[in-house]
Amino acid sequence: MYVHGSVGPVRRHTPRIRPPDSKASSCLCVNAGRTESQFVAFSLDRQRASCFTTRMSLVPAQPNAPALPPDVLSELQKLADRAGQLQLHAHSPNTIARYQQQWQRFVAWCETRSIPVALPIQPELIALYLTHWSEEPEPPAYSTLNQAVCAIGWVHSTNGVAQPSSITLDRLLRGLRRTIGVAPRRQATPLRLDHLRRIGDALLAHTKAQHRDAALLALRRSGLGYGTIASLDLANVVELTRSKCVIRREDLEVTLKRAAEHCPVRAIAEWLDVRGGWPGPLLTRITPTDEIDHRAIARQSVQTILKRHASVQNVAWPTDGVFSEKQHDVLAEAIARRRPSRLRDHALLLTLWAFGLRSDELANLRIRDVRIDQRGMTLSIRRSKTDQEGVGKEKVCPRGHAPATDPVRAMESWLAVLKEANADPRTPVCVAIDRHDVLTVSELDESGNVQPASPLPATTITRILRQALLLAGMKEDEIADFSSHSGKRGVATELAHAGADIRSIADVTGHKSLEMARRYVDEVERWDQSPLRKLSL
Template sequence: MRKIDHYIHAGTRDNTRVAYQSAIRHYEIEWGGFLPATSENIAQYLVDHAEKLAINTLRQRLAALAQWHIDQGFPDPTKTPLVKKVIRGIQREHPAQEKQAKPFQLEQLGMVDRWLDQAISTASASGDRAAELRHTRNRALLLLGFWRGFRGDELTRLQVEYIEVSPGHGMSCFLPHTKGDRQNKGVTLKAPALKQFCPVAAYIAWKELAELDSGPVFRSVNRWGGVGNQGLHMDSLIPLLRTIFKDAGVADSDDYSAHSLRRGFANWASGNGWDIKTLMEYVGWKSVQSAMRYVDAIDPFAQHKIEASLSASPATAALKIKNKDDLA
């Protein structure tokens, strides 16, 4: 690979690259389209999948096709009025409610942490090193994922050499690139040491037990207690979390995803008085719109707000007086 190709390759996030490659394969191989494409080809592709794929998936496919044409030096057929009208029509005819991850609550975090603590003790006492390693890793992954509000891919990309620990105070995690870091400057995120459910203590325990001094933080553990060299793959994170939750007795464990930890923390913080600015700075959101997608209203049906307003309104007071008179 030429050096220029190396840097071009590095300029695109791995997840984006994989998604774009998949989209191009779908267009060419599964649908039978030809590249370079015309706007009519693209429009027909959208029409053929309008009832099969979500609107966000179609938009991602368009982005991949647009990037392919730009990279190859061809005009971008996805920006024509025809394609834009078709995508707007599909969105109007096939509206879809955005699905959000189910938030993982603090009570559930406590339940799973206690289960993992017991599982670690049992494995250690029986000399089952593989089980002890897995449970210790899972505890660190769970607590750090929740209290730091990490995205799933950020958890899998953590590197030991980029983490600094101050025992009893907290830890700093440097990520060379994140989803919101468009200029690739990197970002340092801090997690606190806590008296209970402590992510710092859990991380130290895993690092020492697995004897890690560099490389990925969270890795596979084989049946013999061998720790892998590569980091956990993003696709394995959701099944892993669901298995942990199920084993710990969490109801409806299959309803959770990697984003459940991030959304759960956001809801916990909002419910405990964190203002939106503080929450955005801590988690790393750049816009209020992004933050609000993760935060559920404390009173989602506005029941308490409406009832409080009714109690204070003159009409309600007059109705109460009338009811008393009628009873008299």
């Protein structure tokens, strides 16, 4: 039989049987039993595994046994389909994906050396493969090499073949442990409270685009045309005080006066603080990453920006292009509102930190899993790395005091945005948002039915964290070691500094083993209780 798909071709020493074509885009076809010819296709779609049983023929237990009735065969076929699905769930989708990647690498290594890949794989061949990989200029960690052995064994067991094992392979793995070591190569940098405060302040602040748009609306409200606004230069702002702003040019002079709400003078002043004092156009372009582009804004862009804000607030575009005072107030409030993407990132990062969550736990969190009351926030973690069977667990976080670091307040603000977007309770908390702040809260399935949107990949959490750190003023080389695991390490470190006992720390971080949580306590105690502190060095 041949094994086809993303894991590469594998030949078994059995008669060749081709399964029917499957629509699975990335699959592994395997023999599901010794007396059955049942082909099961495993596929991964956005980290979700699905199983398709394509054919089954039963072999009678006795040569002269009567044929099974059609209704019984149909029932057994359905049971076989379900059995294949249950077999797939023996491992998590992430584990299967990693095993497939490891198997692909092993097959590629064999193919480049014209080595036929036939099950069962000889243990000596696996030993040669691991030895070659361990002697590369940048050898992998021992855990990666051990995962490769597990992946090859998984392919064997999936195909009903005994896993390769020998004294030679066992001794080689012990030798690799002693040579390479089992310590982690790179640990995530803890996300400390100071980092959280800086991130919170940065995400709660208005963006450069918001400051620019507020100044643009103030100029338009004063009666200036689109072309005039686009052509203004910084030098045209001849006077700026707390009470007024004077803009003068050869062909015009406009005075903006202070107002109690939506003050145009404050809008111009705040934009100039963000823009800086370099000479050039008064209103500039803003890049998608919210950086100032020193080129002047185009006339058409002035109108486009206002139209975009008007469409979001369902404000009808006037035929003469002049908004009423009430419409101006609505637009000003819309511009002043914090961007949904920043509210989402703020809520996700604080929740990740305060609850000691893993990235996949956060990514799979649904709106219905979050409950907020006067005491604080309760999360229902339905499944996790240490709870593959879905026993579930509830975690709580009391309300905080500072807006920048209060997870409850941050999540309340983000859930309010999801509610405005008519999100279903089954919608993930971690949803996609495009550059125009449009949320993706629903999608169509293969049948055309509307269903809640899929969550963002768990790897997105690391990208969100690093972008937030950059926004908070850190440099590229300073954020390289931050990842989604930084939240778990950070809250454990802060709790250890605060004197929390090890069981409380393990309860927050979700560690089943107290030894894993003790590492954070030991690291803090090494510094706080160092005997060298008693010396005047």
